[in-house]
Amino acid sequence: MTDHGPQPVERQLPTEEARDLLALVRDLVQREIEPGAAEEEEAGRFPREVFRLLSASGLLALPYTEEFGGGDQPYEVYLQVLEELAAARLTVGLGVSVHTLACHALAGYGTKEQQAEHLPAMLGGGLLxxxxxxxxxxxxxxxxxxxxxxxxxxxxxxxxxxxxxxxxxxxxxxxxxxxxxxxxxxxxxxxxxxxxxxxxxxxxxxxxxxxxxxxxxxxxxxxxxxxxxxxxxxxxxxxAIALSALDSGRLGIAACAIGVAQAALDEAIAFTAGRRQFGRPIADFQGLRFMLADMATQIEAGRALYLAAARLRDAGLPFSKQAAMAKLFCTDAAMRVTVDAVQLLGGYGYTADFPAERYMREAKVLQIVEGTNQIQRMVIARHLAGAESR
Missing domain, CATH: 2.40.110.10 (Butyryl-CoA Dehydrogenase, subunit A, domain 2)
Incomplete structure (x- = not known):
């Protein structure tokens, strides 16, 4: 297996604080999540200690207000954290997204008394x-x-x-x-x-x-x-509370999907650069280079789409249609990219010795959870037809 890990993604972050946060996340990923991800997934072990560490580091509370222990980070930043976590291990990235979804109702619709009683423990007390x-x-x-x-x-x-x-x-x-x-x-x-x-x-x-x-x-x-x-x-x-939560949750799924796709692309680039056939690296063959170019383009487009939707949310503007679009596009892209990654690795891609097959299996569920992609198309179509058709 190649020892090539996910390459750092060039990100446009709004503040120095956000840049420091991403650096902290990448360090945590490299130390605590990546090393045992494949073995832990194969064994079916849930990384509860990782979630306790994320909670203690403030990473389970990023998009919520500081008043009750949140990180007070915009969704534009929170989603990029999710992408980093999902690229290392989808169980962790998706788990953070689900936890955030579970806190949404109380944070958005609870009384001040309810929030004061429960949110601090939910956001930073090691709870899941x-x-x-x-x-x-x-x-x-x-x-x-x-x-x-x-x-x-x-x-x-x-x-x-x-x-x-x-x-x-x-x-x-x-x-x-x-x-x-x-x-x-x-x-x-x-x-x-x-x-x-x-x-x-x-x-x-x-x-x-x-x-x-x-x-x-x-x-x-x-x-x-x-x-x-x-x-x-x-x-x-x-x-109504459930649907409000799902609009935000779908952005989380989109970010996780791009994380998985990025990990698959990184693996495919490393493999094709190192694998030699007919006297040269297979990455030199135009047919494979074009596959890599298409994979990278889908990832960049998906990332831009989920970040655009996040910025609408952060500005307090309607974003339901854009969230559905991001979930639809990003998860479909992740499926295509991971299938292509397996193909680029050839027979090795079909073995569990390389992570490409795991990425492909994991990408499939993202097209299903929090509203299938058929449901996303229905949501988008209703918005396009106008409120009277809903």
């Missing part, structure tokens, strides 16, 4: 979160979810099953969408559920094509009781 929207019978049609929360005085009792939950069974807290009213989007409410709540249990983790180190599991809510003080936002506001 998960986001619970999908169910066995409601994935793309999330508004049809069946998990129900019934109120009795100041207590809610939650019954039902959530599916495809990243960090399911190991998270310290779950942001849960449950039905509290009638059918459809307006009958859903958000709750903050402790990971050790009585009646909450996880099924065995799913056996997946890639990301074996990141547990994905069903969660069963069997009479889980939650005080009304852990209800986030108004009754019936949960679906």
């Amino acid at each position: 979160g998960a986001y619970c929207l999908s169910e066995p019978s409601s994935g793309s049609d999330a508004a049809s979810l069946r998990t129900r929360a019934t109120r009795d005085g100041d207590t809610w009792t939650i019954e039902g099953t959530k599916a495809w939950i990243t960090h399911g069974g190991i998270a310290d807290f779950y942001t849960v969408m449950a039905r509290t009213g009638g059918e459809g989007a307006h009958g859903i409410t958000a709750f903050l559920v402790p990971g050790d709540a009585p009646g909450l249990s996880a099924a065995p983790p799913e056996r997946k094509m890639g990301m074996k180190g990141s547990p994905t599991a069903q969660l069963h809510f069997d009479g889980v009781q939650v005080p009304d003080a852990r209800r986030i936002g108004d009754e019936g506001q949960g679906f």
Whole structure:
């Protein structure tokens, strides 16, 4: 295997503080994540200690305000951190994105009292979160979810099953969408559920094509009781909260996808430069050079797209359409780039001795999570047709 690692990406960062942050992340990646990534993934080991280190370093709280322990960084910077983490190990990069998603509801819609009570521990106290929207019978049609929360005085009792939950069974807290009213989007409410709540249990983790180190599991809510003080936002506001979180989360997925694609390109460049056939490096052959050029162009275009959407978000402007575009383009690009990386490595690319095959397996899930790419096309098309068509 080549010992060539991901090459530093030239980045345009808004402040000296942001540049120092990226330098810290790259150092942490080289010391704590890259060395054992392939072995840890193959063994299916979740890097909980890495997440504790990220929390202690402030890297689980970057886009949130300093008032409750956040890093107060713009999304333009946060997403580039995600890209660096995902390039080293997608389990880590995606895990940070999911944790950020799980904190979104409380940070954006919780009361000041709720935020003061819970956010400091969630952002910098070593805790890890998960986001619970999908169910066995409601994935793309999330508004049809069946998990129900019934109120009795100041207590809610939650019954039902959530599916495809990243960090399911190991998270310290779950942001849960449950039905509290009638059918459809307006009958859903958000709750903050402790990971050790009585009646909450996880099924065995799913056996997946890639990301074996990141547990994905069903969660069963069997009479889980939650005080009304852990209800986030108004009754019936949960679906709007969920969609708001997903707009930001899709940018996280886009950044992770570009990180995986960049890692695959780096590996392909190193291999083709070192592999000799017909008396010269195979990187000298025009057909392979053109493949590398196309891969690099897709990565640069994807990076520019997710950063443009992030800047809209940072400016307080609408960015839902651009987030869907970024998620769609970046994850499709990651799939193409990783497939080409395997091809460029030839037979070696098909073996587990090189990371290209892992990148390809991991890229596939990014086209599916947080809204399949078919759903992203629907979101984009609705925006193009105008509000009256939604």
